[in-house]
Each structure stands twice: as structure tokens, then as C-alpha cells.
Amino acid sequence: MPDKLRPKGLLIVGIALIILLGSGSYLVVRAFLGYPLFWENNIGGGNEEDLLYLLDNMDYLASDTSDFVADTARISYTPPAASAAERIEDAVPEVSQAAEEEEPVQTPLSAWDLVKVHVVEKGESLWSIARKYDIDVDTIIGSNELKSYDTINIGQKLTILPFKGVTHKVEKGDSLWSIAQRYGASVDEIIETNELVSQNIQVGQTLLIPGGKLSEAEKERRLLIARGGIPEFIRPVSGGWISSRFGMRWGKMHQGVDLAVSIGTPVKAAASGTVTQAGNAGSYGLLVIIKHANGYETRYAHNSRITVKVGQYVKQGDIIAYSGNTGNSTGPHLHFEIRVNGKAVDPLNFIK
Numbered sequence: 001m002p003d004k005l006r007p008k009g010l011l012i013v014g015i016a017l018i019i020l021l022g023s024g025s026y027l028v029v030r031a032f033l034g035y036p037l038f039w040e041n042n043i044g045g046g047n048e049e050d051l052l053y054l055l056d057n058m059d060y061l062a063s064d065t066s067d068f069v070a071d072t073a074r075i076s077y078t079p080p081a082a083s084a085a086e087r088i089e090d091a092v093p094e095v096s097q098a099a100e101e102e103e104p105v106q107t108p109l110s111a112w113d114l115v116k117v118h119v120v121e122k123g124e125s126l127w128s129i130a131r132k133y134d135i136d137v138d139t140i141i142g143s144n145e146l147k148s149y150d151t152i153n154i155g156q157k158l159t160i161l162p163f164k165g166v167t168h169k170v171e172k173g174d175s176l177w178s179i180a181q182r183y184g185a186s187v188d189e190i191i192e193t194n195e196l197v198s199q200n201i202q203v204g205q206t207l208l209i210p211g212g213k214l215s216e217a218e219k220e221r222r223l224l225i226a227r228g229g230i231p232e233f234i235r236p237v238s239g240g241w242i243s244s245r246f247g248m249r250w251g252k253m254h255q256g257v258d259l260a261v262s263i264g265t266p267v268k269a270a271a272s273g274t275v276t277q278a279g280n281a282g283s284y285g286l287l288v289i290i291k292h293a294n295g296y297e298t299r300y301a302h303n304s305r306i307t308v309k310v311g312q313y314v315k316q317g318d319i320i321a322y323s324g325n326t327g328n329s330t331g332p333h334l335h336f337e338i339r340v341n342g343k344a345v346d347p348l349n350f351i352k
């Protein structure tokens, strides 16, 4: 990894130096010659002396001075918050100390060494097993691919973590930050527990998440993964930003996620399925609903135009509508929902 980092780092430092020297000499030359610096150039090319002169002689320059006074107020110079050089310096990534070290020091016992396996015996429940190891049921659920949370079988092997928390198998697009967010855990603790030497994580790698908690939606998602019946969803719009998340909002449940995009952005089917609704739906505005396998349904609201019909089968990625601001909407965005057997779940657990 350092082999890759070093040339890139040098390049960035080099560019930063050129910009620093360039802007430095610009400032010196301009200051030496007594010219105004580029941000001091006033509207119409005036400078401070000109303004003072104008103010002194305003009486015969203009009979009505109210407009002029308003202008001088606007022209007043505000220093930039940070100089260009400082901003460039901030943008240069620091080469981490860890990457420079030759070999990570191996601790004799890692957290993984403390993970136990429990073989279910007659009469046991997830609750009694959790109590036995001083963890909670969610920790067992969060570290085992269980096909049911109600029944376990005699002889079934369960992973028992040495602490309350979960495990997470790294998926495409995950970062340590997004994983920590998802489970309400700490990035530092994840790094420490898994003895990571950098922030780089590999798809498919299983991480221990101490203190990690499972939302109801996440429990449901894991159940479906274990049962092998979860559709893969893609983000229905490209670009934009999340303007509102799933969950309680102003004392009401927000059943989806709002993706702020400009009007007319193509809205794509998040997974293949059959269109069950396509038209005006009150506060949803122009709404498309697609039914997927295993009780899943996706909803796309506030569109400006719909391009599919009820009963039509769409493939993942097909354009089904163009985003808009119809219905009960306070700005252009796509309101996107994922429902499982009618119950809304957090779409951000399924899309990136």
C-alpha cells in the first residue's frame, strides 16, 4: 500500500507547493507594486481612495445619494475566511503513520480468538444461551445467519461473541464510517478490535462490531439474506444527495428516504418486478409502485412524469419515471420507499 500512496502523495504535495509559491509571489509582486489584490478590486474598478474621494464630493456628483450609499455598503471588503494556500494545505491528505511502519505488532490474543462456538442443546433458547454468556439475544442474531429468530435446533452451532455487538460482512460501497453509522458503533473501536492497520476493508471480510446494535429493519434484512430471498436493490437515481432519512420526522414517521435531485432526473427501477401503481396518489404526487419477489415493494413518489403502466414488468435499471416535485413535496426530490409485506423499512440498509 505505501508503494501506491507515495507517488500520489508526492504529486499532491508538489502541486500544493507550486500553488503556494505561485500565489505567494503573486501577493508579493502585487503588494510591492501597490496594486490592489484581485479580491480588493471593487465594482467598477474603484479602490478605497476613490471611494473616499467620491464620498467627499458626493454633493455635486449626485443629488440623490441613497443608491450610492447602498452601493458603498455592499462594496465593503471582507477578507476571505482562509487563504487559498491554507485551503490547499488542508486538502493534502496526511500519509498515516501506520502505513509507514514495517510490520504491525502482533498481539498474542485477538478478539477473534475470544469468539466461542455454542452447540445448541435440548431445552435451550436464544434467550437462555445469551444469558449464559452474558450477552443479549441481538448479539446472537447479529453474529449468526439465522433463518428464524423464534426457533433454533438442537445441534445447531452458534457463534458467541466475547462482547455485546454484531458482526458485519463487508459489502460493496461500505466504509468503516458507514458501517459504524449503521450499527451505532465507533470507528475507532472497530479498527482496534479487528486490529486493522489501515481504513481499507475488503468486500467479503467479516468485521467484529463491538457495541453494534441491530435496527428492526436490519434484523429483517438479515433474516431474508439467511433465507436467501432478498432482492438486490440499486439506487433509483444517480447523483443528488439524501435530504431526509427514514424514521421519525417532525413527530411523524417518514416511511422512506428523500433523494434530492433536479426535476427531470431519470428514476430507475431499484429491482425488477411488476408495476402495481402508476399515477397520481394524493400527497405522494405522481407515484410508481413496483412489486418484487418475497413480499418486497418499492415506491417512487413526487415524479413529474411516469413512463410505465400498471401490470408492466420492468427490469432493474429501467427508467420508470422522471423525478419532480408533485404532491406534498417541499422541493424537487425523489421519495423512495422499500416495504416488506407492507411494512416500510430503511432503504439505506439496501441501497448505497
Ligand SMILES: [Zn+2]
Pocket: 244, 254, 256, 257, 258, 334, 335, 336
Ligand atoms: Zn420523503
